[in-house]
Amino acid sequence: MTWDTEFALSVFPELLSAFVRVTLLVTVVGSLMAAALGLVWAITQRSLGRRSLPLRWVLDFIRMTPIPVQLLFVYYTFNNLSALTVGILVFGIHYSTYMAESYRAGIESIRKGQWEAATALSLPPHRTWRAVILPQALRATLPSLGNWAIAMFKDTPFLIFIGVLEMVTVARQIGGSTFRYTETFTIAGLIFLAASYPTAILMRRLEKRLAY
Amino acid sequence: MIHFQDVVKRFGDTTVLDGLDFTVAPGERVTLIGPSGSGKTTILRLLMTLEDLTEGFIYVDGEPLTHELRDGKRVARRPRDVSKTRRRIGMVFQQFNLFPNMSVLENITEAPIHVLGKPKQEAREDALRILEQVGLRERANAHPMQLSGGQQQRVAIARALAMHPEILLLDEVTSALDPELVGDVLEVLREIARTTNITMLIVTHEMQFARDVSNRVLMFDSGRILEEAEPDKMFSHPEHERTRRFLQAIL
Amino acid sequence: MSDLLDTLAAASPQLWEGTLVTLQLTFGGAALAFLVAVGLGLAALSPWVIVRTLVRVIVELFRGTSLVVQVFFLFYVLPLWGVELAPYTTGILALGLNYGAYGSEVVRGSLTSVPQGQWETTTALSMSWLHKMRRVIWPQAWALMLPGLNNLLIMLVKGTALASFFLMNDLTFVSDQMRRTAGTFTSYGIAMVIYLLIALALSWALRVLEARALRRLGLREPTKGETAKATAEAVA
Ligand SMILES: Nc1ncnc2c1ncn2[C@@H]1O[C@H](COP(=O)(O)OP(=O)(O)O)[C@@H](O)[C@H]1O
């Protein structure tokens, strides 16, 4: 089996288009959703204290079960939703459980004195969160959220389980009809690498920059 | 005998030691003093091979430590040879650095058994004897975390002694201790100085201690020896104004 | 309720089979991943630049290109090169290499987190490389790396679900088959519960190891927050 550069280049546009239309879309919308939900989980847990235990169990359940099964489950349960919508929902919810942990870490990293100072000033709870805790916590959390977004990005090929035509599925189809798997999967891998590696570096930089 | 010959040490662009020469006789106790950043720690770390020597040579009893002159060229010695020479040197650190995964006794016997190849029983007895010397025999099975800072440092001293080094390096060994714990550690060191003939290189701010144990004091400034003298002379009649001011500041 | 029990009884042989396949992939993959993680993690601290560079390239390659792509590569591309692997081997190889690469970052990070003074003391005591690793550095790093490895292990359990895609009768495959007879909720629900139990059991086992390691060091357990941050860094 020899390497055919011309063929590799010829599949590139099609793969890139699937990458942008599906992979990036799911990653970006899914990450935003995960970031928003994760914050809700984290604040709820912090505010409810011990009473948040049931929520914790639900989050652990989602975090500890495979995305493919979750995709299939949601896809067949809500058959009025498009596969792409299902994908975004599942990825968003699944990774919100991880991001919730990151927010928790960020909130925990804030010294007790900050809470005490807010109490001493009689700030109401929402001001304490909005003006004092979150601005500091987010700073510590942002790189971590970015890292989870990258992890989600690399999980998007799981969409193949519910038949979404994302990049790796397309690569597999092209490979199947031309028997040139080497080129298609290499290009698919390179596209992943080209997107995830610089982002990971960026997060490492960000982390250094944002550290107090 | 320790001999530093034209020793140069640079960290990147900063030259910390620039052509340092000095000799320490066997059994001699030499105290290094000088302002913070003057290079005292670096000298001890070079001897312990914790830093790379940029230029020059260090000899221990005429044996080169990390570099030697071969056919007129300065070459690095093989790691195995360095290791052999290094075994004659022991060091006690400011931060104790006890191994947290081992008991006090294990901390002390680990290297004698596995580096020197001593029989277990012998290493154990030796360790207990040394622990007795530092006044901690009854804590042999304790965990390092259960000891006070002063006790931890005495264990660290015992650990270094258990290798029976010819040379002992002490880098501000009481600086991390609460004031009331300093005395015990210094007492142990005085005892070692009195009962053994180990060569000692001491960095300390405890001037009374330095006066009691050392034969010679070297005053460093910016990586150079500004002056050297016997302790009595150095502490009561220093030659340089700079030394006088330094001594005034720390006393 | 009795319907559910009937369905379960009827499907239990396949479910059991599927669970076994998933467990085998999990243990095989985890064992290989651990070896790879330790090997690459130690090599990442090599004094030779070439070795370190090589390790970096390997690690970034596996971290950067999605597990799914790697599985497909092994499954579709290797046969074209004349290398035919059994599905099991493919699965274990892909899981082991991918999570091993992530794990090597955890191992490296833990080793470098062992305080500098500990490394220096081993030099002052003239310990050999093997000796200092085995007796001083590793026992301390071990306690630090377990939380990270724990998280990766759970991810690996979830990652085994990929096996159904290349025709292995794992838990995901079996539950997908069950859907027609048992319905969506029951079939996938059961699968998820079994995955959860596997993950919980393994996670618990590693936490026991961690508690033991920490006790030996006389240390406290790390907060959830520290663990979460370290994990996010490793998987990116
Ligand atoms: N690892 C290092 N990298 C860069 N500079 C260093 C390093 N270690 C020491 N130095 C510098 O070398 C000089 C001497 O340090 P040191 O030997 O620790 O002095 P002392 O022990 O007398 O206080 C200082 O200016 C210090 O900043």
Ligand SMILES: [Mg+2]
């Ligand atoms: Mg110093």
